[in-house]
Amino acid sequence: MGATFRDSLNWLHTWTGIVVSVLLFAVFWTGTICVFDREIDRWMIPSTRLVHSGEPVLIDGLREEALRLAPPAAPWAIVMPNPREPFIWIGYRAATGIERKLFDPATLAPLAPAESWAATRFFFPFHYTLHIKAWDIGMWLVGFAGMAMLALCVSGVIIHRRLFADFFTLRRSRQPQRFLLDLHNTSGVLGFVFHFVMAFSGVTILASIYFPSGVWAAFDGGRAGYVQETYDVYSRPRLGQPGGPLASLDAMVATAREAWGGLGPGIVRVFHHGDANAYVEVRPSIEAEVAMRSDPFFFDAATGGVLYRTSIRPTTQIQQFLTGLHFVQFRHWTLRWVYFGLGLLGCLLIATGLLFWLESRRKAHAAAGLSGVRIVEGLAAGGTAGLIAATLAFFVANRLLPPGASFLGGARYELEIWIFFAAWIASFAWGWLAPRRAWIDLCRAAAALAVAAVLLNIATTGDHPVRSLIEGKWAVAGMDIVMLVGAALAALTAHRLQRRRAQSSIDKLAHQGGVSP
Amino acid sequence: MARETSSSAPVGAGRVVLRVLAIVVGGYVASAALVAAAVASLRLAGVVSSDAFTLCSILGFLVYLLLALWAAVERRLPLLVASLVLLTVGGAGVAATAALIGRP
Numbered sequence: 001m002g003a004t005f006r007d008s009l010n011w012l013h014t015w016t017g018i019v020v021s022v023l024l025f026a027v028f029w030t031g032t033i034c035v036f037d038r039e040i041d042r043w044m045i046p047s048t049r050l051v052h053s054g055e056p057v058l059i060d061g062l063r064e065e066a067l068r069l070a071p072p073a074a075p076w077a078i079v080m081p082n083p084r085e086p087f088i089w090i091g092y093r094a095a096t097g098i099e100r101k102l103f104d105p106a107t108l109a110p111l112a113p114a115e116s117w118a119a120t121r122f123f124f125p126f127h128y129t130l131h132i133k134a135w136d137i138g139m140w141l142v143g144f145a146g147m148a149m150l151a152l153c154v155s156g157v158i159i160h161r162r163l164f165a166d167f168f169t170l171r172r173s174r175q176p177q178r179f180l181l182d183l184h185n186t187s188g189v190l191g192f193v194f195h196f197v198m199a200f201s202g203v204t205i206l207a208s209i210y211f212p213s214g215v216w217a218a219f220d221g222g223r224a225g226y227v228q229e230t231y232d233v234y235s236r237p238r239l240g241q242p243g244g245p246l247a248s249l250d251a252m253v254a255t256a257r258e259a260w261g262g263l264g265p266g267i268v269r270v271f272h273h274g275d276a277n278a279y280v281e282v283r284p285s286i287e288a289e290v291a292m293r294s295d296p297f298f299f300d301a302a303t304g305g306v307l308y309r310t311s312i313r314p315t316t317q318i319q320q321f322l323t324g325l326h327f328v329q330f331r332h333w334t335l336r337w338v339y340f341g342l343g344l345l346g347c348l349l350i351a352t353g354l355l356f357w358l359e360s361r362r363k364a365h366a367a368a369g370l371s372g373v374r375i376v377e378g379l380a381a382g383g384t385a386g387l388i389a390a391t392l393a394f395f396v397a398n399r400l401l402p403p404g405a406s407f408l409g410g411a412r413y414e415l416e417i418w419i420f421f422a423a424w425i426a427s428f429a430w431g432w433l434a435p436r437r438a439w440i441d442l443c444r445a446a447a448a449l450a451v452a453a454v455l456l457n458i459a460t461t462g463d464h465p466v467r468s469l470i471e472g473k474w475a476v477a478g479m480d481i482v483m484l485v486g487a488a489l490a491a492l493t494a495h496r497l498q499r500r501r502a503q504s505s506i507d508k509l510a511h512q513g514g515v516s517p
Numbered sequence: 518m519a520r521e522t523s524s525s526a527p528v529g530a531g532r533v534v535l536r537v538l539a540i541v542v543g544g545y546v547a548s549a550a551l552v553a554a555a556v557a558s559l560r561l562a563g564v565v566s567s568d569a570f571t572l573c574s575i576l577g578f579l580v581y582l583l584l585a586l587w588a589a590v591e592r593r594l595p596l597l598v599a600s601l602v603l604l605t606v607g608g609a610g611v612a613a614t615a616a617l618i619g620r621p
Binding site for chain 1: 540541549550552553554556557560565566567568569570571572573574575577578581582585586589590592612615616
């Protein structure tokens, strides 16, 4: 679309960036915080702030409870504890959706219910569906953003004239435009491989959604056929005759554990319970290796005999490796922090790109009477700083709402989500109403909310960072410390922006004073 | 990067719309047709369905990326549109033919 190859890619980079930036930032931000999704869960669901013992857990004692909870004929599952999720839960399909009941793995005593979707049920699905389920629109939008990110990565590198030199260039110029571009280039170059790999692995996870043409050509049964053939899933139909009582689940787990070379189970699922054809699936834990392995064992529910062992084809293992690379469920704390840091760098990359677009057009648009800058200014403030403030409002709401709270028919977890969206919408509105001040105000709001979240956590649970550290509640301590550091950074940013604003109005006054006698 | 070049480019609104459609829709539809053609052909050649799909869909995203980038830089718009249409129709044709042979 330009005179030269490079101009065309510049055009592509600029306009793709400006169109998808807010969506892309939302996906990157939720993805980044979901690196620590289980840790956020521990913070938001205090009853699960247990310390993982590492001992193998026996679950036969939960069989009766599960049979009592799950409606007849519906499948149910026991999810096993691990260091990041140090509790057991029974999941079953109820009229209202999937219900979860939590248990202490040491005593099998029930724990207080979650009453929050926290990160694994709110931010994680938001990351790839935006919580828009109709016709998979959310997934398609995120997929579009992922492809746009790939195009932005490639075009960004090509239009960048002095890639290597700029790697070492960060001019702390007083001119915001220059500084923003340097920051955009540096974060883009530093995180290039990570951002490209994340965008690419992200879209491949949902390949069966994005390429229905390929699914049609490959599998006779559509998407169900895809899942069945690719992941070698065993199933057998209900027989309609009553079956024997459920055999020992612990014995099945032991059989699977031995075959997996000592690897523990992640999840135990029971299908058609009570029926003569009832069967049990035991899936391995996914924290031992990068690839998201899924080679479960299937047992007869009444006899405990092995019915089937799934074998995953090498090609599918490539897919599982890409998925695992993206999901970062493997146990490696250093890498987890690197993912978090590079994710934040991606957020910085997107935000600085957006702001550079604004700064480089501000004067021209004002002169030409165009409204583009004003519209994007509100979008930028709400879509970046506003989303961060809304996330923190979500945490604060979690600590403020009492157990069992409900309002206008919304359960406690829904109230948290309403507050998140209300805060986010309000920050967009503020971005449009007060564009020159919105950034300062949103940074201040974020700083205040982060400090409030930490204080409210101390007030409601007594877990101050020092106590969390001493008691080994790393997730809670880490969450509090990250929020305090974030609050300091947000306050510093607000202070800097305020000073620059004051400086520029002084400059303007001096300039006017010089011109008019 | 700092310069804004798009305003100086001699283009009309219609051509911009066509270009954007070529990048977003044309590139996708062509790559989806090529994925279907490759999967159906591999399956006909005896490759296991899940292997064919996994491999071709992963490569399909790269094909879409390349087509989208090409659609942004190719100056001859008629050539671009014709190529994308040809890839789509050709891919769909191959996929349908292979499926007909494979599934009588």
